[in-house]
Amino acid sequence: MNRTLAQPAKAGISRSAQTGHIVLDRVTVRFGEDVRGRRAIFDTSLEIRPREFVCLLGPSGCGKSTLLNCIAGYIRPSSGKVRVDGRIVERPGPERGMVFQQYSLFPWKTVRDNIAFGPLRAGRKRADALAIADHFLEMIGLSGFSKRYPAELSGGMQQRVGIARALANYPSVLLMDEPFGALDAQTRAMMQESLLRIWSEVETTVVFVTHDVDEAIFLADRIVVMSAGPGRIIADQDVPLLRPRSPDILTDGTFIRIKKSCLAKIRAESLKAFQQQNR
Numbered sequence: 001m002n003r004t005l006a007q008p009a010k011a012g013i014s015r016s017a018q019t020g021h022i023v024l025d026r027v028t029v030r031f032g033e034d035v036r037g038r039r040a041i042f043d044t045s046l047e048i049r050p051r052e053f054v055c056l057l058g059p060s061g062c063g064k065s066t067l068l069n070c071i072a073g074y075i076r077p078s079s080g081k082v083r084v085d086g087r088i089v090e091r092p093g094p095e096r097g098m099v100f101q102q103y104s105l106f107p108w109k110t111v112r113d114n115i116a117f118g119p120l121r122a123g124r125k126r127a128d129a130l131a132i133a134d135h136f137l138e139m140i141g142l143s144g145f146s147k148r149y150p151a152e153l154s155g156g157m158q159q160r161v162g163i164a165r166a167l168a169n170y171p172s173v174l175l176m177d178e179p180f181g182a183l184d185a186q187t188r189a190m191m192q193e194s195l196l197r198i199w200s201e202v203e204t205t206v207v208f209v210t211h212d213v214d215e216a217i218f219l220a221d222r223i224v225v226m227s228a229g230p231g232r233i234i235a236d237q238d239v240p241l242l243r244p245r246s247p248d249i250l251t252d253g254t255f256i257r258i259k260k261s262c263l264a265k266i267r268a269e270s271l272k273a274f275q276q277q278n279r
């Protein structure tokens with residue numbers, strides 16, 4: 001696997017190769033005022049190693065986004081702890097970049113200024129911030145679009161800018177909540193390949209939420225399947241497919257075996273979730 005550093009020296013940034021270690025220790029999240037509040041996640045422990053690419057799968061409403069938001073620091077667990085690189089997560093931070101399904105770019109800023117925003121806010125000089133933006137624009141293949149505004153780009157291009165914007169903070173962890181969910185099938189397939197190429201150039205742990213089993217297997221080193229609410233981990237499956245990956249692996253025997261296993265688990269949990277909703 002070719003995992004070279006994304007030229008941080010040029011931008012004056014260096015990071016230990018071992019950052020991006022995530023530990024969830026018996027995390028429960030309740031929404032509501034007291035212990036009778038509805039539990040979205042229950043007593044969940046999980047360890048994700050530096051630079052791992054982990055996909056979270058599970059039925060709708062099982063707590064995937066809640067778990068991601070706990071790592072991001074947007075939600076504080078009702079009990080248990082989340083640690084990233086040994087530090088307890090208490091609030092959002094630039095070392096944990098987030099990419100949402102909705103592109104969430106600043107519509108009034110150019111593509112280049114959207115990407116430069118994080119480094120500027122972190123106190124970098126404008127010239128440095130723009131150099132970082134240019135570096136990531138090149139990485140995502142949109143150097144020719146630096147002066148455009150988000151509304152002038154396709155959905156896939158906007159999402160590439162969203163990824164570049166998160167990476168411009170040189171995060172140790174990249175959290176992605178169904179980032180390709182709003183894209184058509186062809187664009188989505190191109191984005192998956194593009195993401196793997198980008199990931200091969202940066203030293204970042206990725207936690208990626210999706211409903212799409214093919215997408216999860218294509219991208220991940222490891223797939224974590226969650227139960228119907230309250231979410232718990234019911235399967236933790238390695239994906240032993242070689243990298244770099246091409247769409248040919250969709251017909252590989254190992255791919256199909258993992259797909260059957262994941263689909264069976266998700267179907268069983270989706271049935272439970274459906275029955276819970278109709279009670």
Ligand SMILES: Nc1ncnc2c1ncn2[C@@H]1O[C@H](COP(=O)(O)OP(=O)(O)OP(=O)(O)O)[C@@H](O)[C@H]1O
Nearest residue numbers: 031039040058059060061062063064065066067229
């Ligand atoms: N802010 C909130 N207040 C109250 N309940 C919430 C809140 N956020 C999420 N929930 C509830 O927590 C549960 C888990 O939601 P979450 O969005 O994490 O699931 P999900 O697996 O990401 O769902 P989907 O796949 O449909 O996006 C759901 O029952 C949801 O209604």
